[in-house]
Amino acid sequence: GALQQTLKGHSNWVRSVAFSPDSRLLASASEDRTVRLWDAATGALQQTLKGHSDWVWSVAFSPDSRLLASTSDDGTVRFWDAATGALQQTLKGHSDWVWSVAFSPDSRLLASASADLTVRLWDAATGALQQTLNGHSGGVWSVAFSPDSRLLASASKDRTVRLWDSATGAL
Secondary structure, X not given: OOOOOOOOOOOOOEEEEEEOOOOOEEEEEEOOOEEEEEEOOOOOEEEEEEOOOOOEEEEXXXXXXXXXXXXXXXXXXXXXXXXXOOEEEEEOOOOOOEEEEEEOOXXXXXXXXXXXXXXXXXXXXXXXXXXXXXXXXXOEEEEEEOOOOOEEEEEEOOOOEEEEEOOOOOO
C-alpha cells in the first residue's frame, strides 16, 4: 500500500512499535531512552514518556488499552498510563537488559524477556513478580502468549524456542 505518513521526533533508532488494541494509539520505543505515544489516526504526537535511563527496546499495550509496558537496557519494565503518560510502576528483578514484553490476552500476566537468560512473569494488575522461568542458555529476545493465555513462547540466542505453561511455569 501507499505510505500514509512518517512520524518523526525520536533522536535515535526506533526499536519497537505497538498499536493499542482499541486502535487509538501507537507507541514507539527508542534508543533515545523515550517512549512516544502517537494518535494512530492523525499521527500527532500525544506524549513523550521519560523515565528509562537507557535504550528502550519494546512496548506493549494491555488488552484493555489502558496500560503500556516498556522494557529497557536499564533492566526494568515500566507500566505507564496510556491516557495520561504517567508512570504507574517500575518492575525490577532482571539483572540485565530487558528486550521484550507481552501482556497475556486474558489480562492477568505480563511476560518479560531478558539478556539475563530468564523470562519473568508479573501480575499485570499489581506488578508483583509471579515466576522466574529459567532454562535458556542465552539471552531471551522475545516472548509471546498464545491466544488463550495458557502457553508462553520464548525465543533465545541459544537457538531455541521454549513453550511454557503460563500458570505453572513448567516447560
